[in-house]
Amino acid sequence: MPYITGGVRPDWTAYLAAFADAGADLIEVGLPFSDPTVDGPTIQEASCAALARGATPASVLAELAATRAGVPLIASTYANIALRPGFAGDLRRAGVTGLIVPDLPLDELAGLSVPGIEVALLASPATPDDRLAEIGRRSQGFVYAVSVMGTTGERDQLAPSAAALAARVKLVTGLPVLLGFGISAPAQAAAAAAVADGVIVGAAIMRRILDGAGPAEAGAFVAALRAALDGPAVVR
């Protein structure tokens, strides 16, 4: 599942088709928030760029509603946006099927009302077993396994904590387990695919886009990730 910060460039929706053509199974669209406390420098910069362009969560969702991506779209944003009235309707009108809210843990989930939208929960290497079991039970669509104790951002290699967490999550859920945070290159994606059902790649894509990569170039990177996931050497 590749990620893009909605509104980061005027032509940002063109990346969605490029990602789908490159073999993305799902696409995560970040709705920009002023204080992205779970994100590292790259996605902070992307959010800031989107807001500076005048993008808002509502404008990003309105643009999505007018776009055909060809694969399911998952929105991600922060609790301050997700808890606002009318948010669920905006998501549905945009054709979004799932939602990730990284600062809304299990305990605060009761405050979120987005009927018709699957809310995927995050699991962390620090999550104890009993809590992990509840996350496995209550997550919808997939479980987002946070591979490392940190913020989003590129890292040199897949954290050792990733495989251990993926295995633990697999024990408590029948849903697909997607590994994210720090997965930056095809080789890491391949390693992640050996222990999980898929990967989420955000900062590595956004760094390319912030550096000027157009839809074709960013799509080629997604295609390389896809090829690594499908590679014959990978044990699924």
Next chain:
Amino acid sequence: MSSITVAPDAGHLAGRFGAYGGRYVPESLVPACHAVADAFAGAWADPGFRGSLAGLLSAYAGRPTPLTPAPRLSAELGVTVLLKREDLAHTGSHKINNVLGQALLARRMGRARLIAETGAGMHGVATATAGALLGLPARVFMGERDVERQAHNVFRMRLLGAEVIPVTTGSRTLKDATSEAMRHWVTDAGEAYYCAGSVIGPHPYPTMVREFQRVIGEEARRQCAAELPAAVPDYVVACVGGGSNAAGTFAGFAGTAARLVGVEAEGGSGACRGEAGVLHGSQSLFLQDEHGQVKEAHSIAAGLDYPGVGPEHAYLRDQGRARYVTAGDAEAIAAAVRLARAEGILPAIESAHAVAWVIRAAGTPALPAGSTVLVTLSGRGDKDVTTLMAQARL
């Protein structure tokens, strides 16, 4: 679109002040929050811990701080002003009360280091001080703009052995420093202790910091009983950024008839002009635009330059138990100068906001002539001399 919906039935949950509060943190920090909550509950019920803290507060921090009558200002204003002198606490502000408690807790939890954010630098200095005292290295996040305007405190922190990390994102003030401290906490949650500087953040921080600051209100209550014929002042006033000195002061008077007044900076008035939202781990009142983006605050007082308030203040506002008002940059500067000249006490510009409201309101229905008013001076103005040199019209 209006701000987020406040769930009315959340009051029974731990860490809630009515609908406000809670624990809105990434999953990676949930176990760390649980660990702090459990450790604090154990420590606060342990006479040994309370004794250690009380010992440090008296022998190290200089408590109790005095209650000082302000006779000349009182005569000028027609109200009886009493000052609770947190400016006389070690390190120059009330921040030391909270930090000594949290640093002792960090040591009890076996944590190796302290992480903190700071605005004016007073919490950073207090954290660096407690770190030096207890042998815990401190890493302090501070907005680049505050690093510039509070250079004196930056040097004090470094002098005390702390590492000061300038934060260059967003408004480069307290809001962004807090975000960056929380990002860093995730990477070091196993060994570092996050030492929040105000009654903000995820549960248990708003409650815990209030309890560590309660000493201000409890001392003041006893001192007022000795000083005032009526035992309790008519009004209790404190400045509010996140709101820790106010929360601690108010805690001592919650059960009395005293009217509680929190004074925010005009450009950082979360309680007066904020809407319900979620930031930095709790649901509270924040300055936001119509799309739910949190606005930047603007105040000459770095310690009040924050777009929200702690969740308990949001609750006290809704309940009508406390009233929140604002004071502007210029009147705060004028109030600092006036207090210095009338009483020989130079308050921090933050604290001067509380004094400014008293000066403006005295003799009006908001603070009728003849009233008694307790004002918490949260800190001293030494750190603000450079700002005052540029701004004060002497």
